[in-house]
Amino acid sequence: MSYQPNPTRYQNIEYRRCGNSGLKLSALSLGLWHNFGFVNDFENSRNIIHTAFDNGITHFDLANNYGPPPGSAEEVFGKILETDLKGYRDELIISTKAGYTMWDGPYGDWGSKKYLVSSLDQSLKRMKLDYVDIFYHHRPDPETPLEETMAALDLIVRQGKALYAGISNYKAEEAQKAIDILRQLGTPCVIHQPKYSMFVRDPENGLLDVLGNNGVGCIPFSPLAQGLLTDKYLNGIPADSRVATSGVFLNESHITPEKVEVIKNLNAIAQQRGQKLAHMALAWLLKDSRVTSVLIGASRSEQVLDSLQSLKNIYFTTEEIDAIEGVLKS
Numbered sequence: 001m002s003y004q005p006n007p008t009r010y011q012n013i014e015y016r017r018c019g020n021s022g023l024k025l026s027a028l029s030l031g032l033w034h035n036f037g038f039v040n041d042f043e044n045s046r047n048i049i050h051t052a053f054d055n056g057i058t059h060f061d062l063a064n065n066y067g068p069p070p071g072s073a074e075e076v077f078g079k080i081l082e083t084d085l086k087g088y089r090d091e092l093i094i095s096t097k098a099g100y101t102m103w104d105g106p107y108g109d110w111g112s113k114k115y116l117v118s119s120l121d122q123s124l125k126r127m128k129l130d131y132v133d134i135f136y137h138h139r140p141d142p143e144t145p146l147e148e149t150m151a152a153l154d155l156i157v158r159q160g161k162a163l164y165a166g167i168s169n170y171k172a173e174e175a176q177k178a179i180d181i182l183r184q185l186g187t188p189c190v191i192h193q194p195k196y197s198m199f200v201r202d203p204e205n206g207l208l209d210v211l212g213n214n215g216v217g218c219i220p221f222s223p224l225a226q227g228l229l230t231d232k233y234l235n236g237i238p239a240d241s242r243v244a245t246s247g248v249f250l251n252e253s254h255i256t257p258e259k260v261e262v263i264k265n266l267n268a269i270a271q272q273r274g275q276k277l278a279h280m281a282l283a284w285l286l287k288d289s290r291v292t293s294v295l296i297g298a299s300r301s302e303q304v305l306d307s308l309q310s311l312k313n314i315y316f317t318t319e320e321i322d323a324i325e326g327v328l329k330s
Helices: 042-054 072-091 113-127 146-158 172-185 207-214 257-272 277-286 301-312 318-329
Strands: 015-017 024-026 028-031 059-061 093-098 132-137 162-168 189-193 294-296
Touching (some): 024 028, 028 042, 028 301, 042 072, 042 301, 072 093, 072 113, 113 132, 113 146, 132 146, 132 189, 146 162, 146 172, 162 172, 172 189, 172 207, 277 294, 277 301
Parallel strands (some): 028 059, 059 093, 093 132, 132 162
16 A cells, blocks of 8 residues: 555644744654665665654755765665655655765865765755755865855755755854855855754854854754663663664763763653653753754654654743753753
């Protein structure tokens, strides 16, 4: 039987305006960084996509190098899109990025116009799309003039290969310069994707102010700090955790007794709010009106459903905020 999405999918999720643009994103977006490559079970990946869309998540976030292997997440998503969601393309926001190493040689990395245009052409072929909704420069390039990189984003939008331009991993000063250049070119920057969580507060050092002042949306990635902001590590390192199975982005050195104590204290506050720690961590980001959406990851459909529970309470009292800050500063 062909896939039929839930007819009530838009009734129970909030959609937030992306800065000053006309674009709205679901409060939670699904990132396809892990669990959607050739090495993963296709039917499981398919079920995760279905579950997200059935519950009103309309934004699917990719990059050229997502997999593994690089490029395979786009190809897998493209297959699911073609077989199951082709008739719903206009209900979806599909984003991709380029900026990290994708192929050998001097034109397969960073921020040259050559790389960005070529990379997006490849991404569109992998996903069998005419255009993406958002195309990001994935990270600043210290050697390519920012004017060239932003001119590439402007060109891509004018060519109709992307509807909106975005940036990722730019610090406050870099972001302001990029936003100014794009504004002068006539293609506004509509969104920025920084790493942001209770444990990674860098965007608070000026970046959120830059985005708010310029009407640019914000979509944090790694909101659960690679799983630290969950109840997974309250009693040691489980055998099936990312630490035990790969240790690439999170390893035992990150899980110190002091960090576990902080996690336990945060968990106690979450329980007082009637939430799991992961739910509170997602809600904590969404309490800021400058945050348009939060990127979640999932290895099972159940994790998508669990993350959606965070939207039931994104309000924090002053006392709760103070208690959380006290724990994080301890």
